[in-house]
Amino acid sequence: MQFQVRGWGARQWIAFATIGFGSLFLVIGLIMAGVSASFLSDAQRARGTVVALEWRDDHSSASRKHRANNQPVAYPVVEFTPADGTRQTFRNSTGSNPPSYEEGERVEVLYRADSPGDARINGFASLWLLPLIFSGIGVLFAGIGTTVALWRRGRS
Template identity: 65%
Template sequence: MRFRVRGWGAGQWVTFGAIAFGSLFLAIGLILTWVSVSYLASGERARGTVVSMEWRSDGGSGKRRANDGPTAYPVVQFTAADGKSRTFEGSTGSNPPAYDLMERVEVLYRADSPGDARINSFTSMWLLPLIFGGIGLLIGGIGVTVAIVRRRRPPRTAQLTKSPAGHPA
């Protein structure tokens, strides 16, 4: 006697989870990309100067690596179009520092909120969109590939054997 297994098995849930997780990360990556593009398209530009470094320890998982240490975030000062001097901390840090003190950088900011500014650099503008989008494409792509392969396979059937008493084993 043969019967078709109905309902979702663990494999289907894992596949669905991978597609959902990948889609979520891809959506976040696309939103972050849109934010970066909007800064580049409509943001005001100004020359800024790295005036100091804000050193922070990661304070995270407690796992120590050989290169662990504090991370330097650049503090940038610039003059907005309204003539006011503004200061902000860069969104990406590194060790060793990516910028030198008194280094000149290009700043992008929104005219309606000059305090919301970014350094116009690859890491500041594109690192997070690439990480989120890349992880989303990778995990979602794996999930979709597994779903397609599973769908092309013939349905799994199980054979029931009857025990001598006439009941399924």
């Protein structure tokens, strides 16, 4: 099967759709960055300890097809004591293989004073990796679409 786009109008729509897709991802990335920045501005800090690594295997077939290896991912389970003195435990939302943290490792924990269960490890991946990925994809696609639209416009 061969897909061929004919005419300037169809190419223009594809360029604008690419710009729209990229802009959507960029907006999502910027919103996620704003959520992380808001969390940081209100967050309390505490020392925590990685008490376990929770290994998870992603069983979705779509995800397995795209991952280079089908190995499980380690999510650090962290224990800390917030200012109110009640011991809290949480599983970090970001995992990796090989693990980024080891059992017994001391980490800085960021948490909301009104909700100590809403906690994260103070690290780049926990706070900024997803906003960076979404924003990067957005800039890439919006840039490609804009370049194609401007190139097509210059040729006509």
